[in-house]
Amino acid sequence: MPDIMIIGTGPAGLQAAIHAARAKAATVMIGKLRNSAMYGTKVENYFGIKGEADGTGMLSAGLAQAMSSGAEHTDENVISMEYDGGSFKATTENGNTVTAKAVILAPGISRMKLNIPGEKELFGKGVSYCAACDCNFYKGKRIAVIGDESEAAASAELMTSYASKVFWVTKDAKASDMMIRKAKDAGAVMIDGKVSGITGKDRVTGLTFSDAPAIELDGVFIELGARSSSDLAMDIGIMPNTDGTIKVNERCETSVKGVYACGDVTGRPWQIAKAVGQGATAGINAAAYVKGEKNVR
Numbered sequence: 363m364p365d366i367m368i369i370g371t372g373p374a375g376l377q378a379a380i381h382a383a384r385a386k387a388a389t390v391m392i393g394k395l396r397n398s399a400m401y402g403t404k405v406e407n408y409f410g411i412k413g414e415a416d417g418t419g420m421l422s423a424g425l426a427q428a429m430s431s432g433a434e435h436t437d438e439n440v441i442s443m444e445y446d447g448g449s450f451k452a453t454t455e456n457g458n459t460v461t462a463k464a465v466i467l468a469p470g471i472s473r474m475k476l477n478i479p480g481e482k483e484l485f486g487k488g489v490s491y492c493a494a495c496d497c498n499f500y501k502g503k504r505i506a507v508i509g510d511e512s513e514a515a516a517s518a519e520l521m522t523s524y525a526s527k528v529f530w531v532t533k534d535a536k537a538s539d540m541m542i543r544k545a546k547d548a549g550a551v552m553i554d555g556k557v558s559g560i561t562g563k564d565r566v567t568g569l570t571f572s573d574a575p576a577i578e579l580d581g582v583f584i585e586l587g588a589r590s591s592s593d594l595a596m597d598i599g600i601m602p603n604t605d606g607t608i609k610v611n612e613r614c615e616t617s618v619k620g621v622y623a624c625g626d627v628t629g630r631p632w633q634i635a636k637a638v639g640q641g642a643t644a645g646i647n648a649a650a651y652v653k654g655e656k657n658v659r
């Protein structure tokens with residue numbers, strides 16, 4: 363039986379595997395690289411990168427690094443989990459089972475979609491779900507941020523420092539008055555419209571509305587928030603927060619002994635640096651736990 367199973371092979375799960383395996387814990391990673399939020403992205407704001415780094419390449423290198431550290435990998439999704447009081451069992455989509463003494467949950471989040479024409483087709487070609495990640499690619503460009511909540515307000519304000527023109531499209535702004543004022547004072551122009559489509563062939567060229575005139579744009583930031591992929595946590599007795607995130611302490615321990623969580627699933631910031639930091643913490647502490655060591659950080 364492996365010591366530790368890690369659910370998720372994004373930066374959090376891979377870094378957890380590197381640390382757990384190097385601490386000589388028998389480690390199995392379960393998950394598909396291509397489902398990581400980092401897959402297909404260009405990364406600029408992670409430590410040690412010059413210019414843009416290829417997110418897919420970083421994931422592949424991370425998987426190879428984890429495997430050369432001794433961790434095994436199963437390229438499957440887990441569909442259910444069980445805890446019998448002594449060990450944790452995961453069942454995969456193909457009916458395979460993995461049993462381990464400890465679990466690290468690193469399943470990430472799913473960003474909420476608008477589901478309008480052009481959104482899927484132009485993703486990565488002017489459509490983004492993360493202003494903090496992609497702001498630098500829109501210097502001097504015309505962009506729109508779509509969303510009602512505080513993340514949309516914060517993104518609109520942030521983008522005024524990069525883009526030449528920022529529209530904040532919101533039908534029913536629910537951000538605090540202070541955040542709305544800050545976005546407006548920074549220069550964001552609010553549009554009260556119902557978005558009907560994103561236009562463009564190879565790149566975004568604009569946004570259409572069912573109740574307002576179309577606008578010309580170079581980029582669209584969809585900032586509707588996210589749902590965490592934490593359903594499996596409930597199978598083993600962890601009650602997620604109302605937004606689906608999993609609460610952890612400074613050792614990345616959850617409320618259930620032997621279960622750790624790291625990365626986007628524990629909440630904001632949704633950034634690689636935080637995912638990797640928590641991954642290392644979870645890997646080190648889970649390895650110490652299965653070896654019966656105490657007082658680790």
Ligand SMILES: Cc1cc2nc3c(=O)[nH]c(=O)nc-3n(C[C@H](O)[C@H](O)[C@H](O)COP(=O)(O)OP(=O)(O)OC[C@H]3O[C@@H](n4cnc5c(N)ncnc54)[C@H](O)[C@@H]3O)c2cc1C
Nearest residue numbers: 370371372374393397399440469470495625626632633634
């Ligand atoms: C378009 C875009 C651009 C971004 N750009 C940047 C950037 O420039 N800089 C930055 O710091 N951050 C960026 N981010 C955010 C960054 O990608 C995430 O913060 C990071 O990937 C989170 O890592 P994670 O390991 O927690 O989750 P993820 O990377 O999402 O990985 C989750 C993993 O869990 C697996 N999984 C989920 N459910 C199951 C299951 N049931 N069974 C098995 N496996 C499962 C998935 O397959 C995946 O392998 C960007 C995100 C997006 C969407």
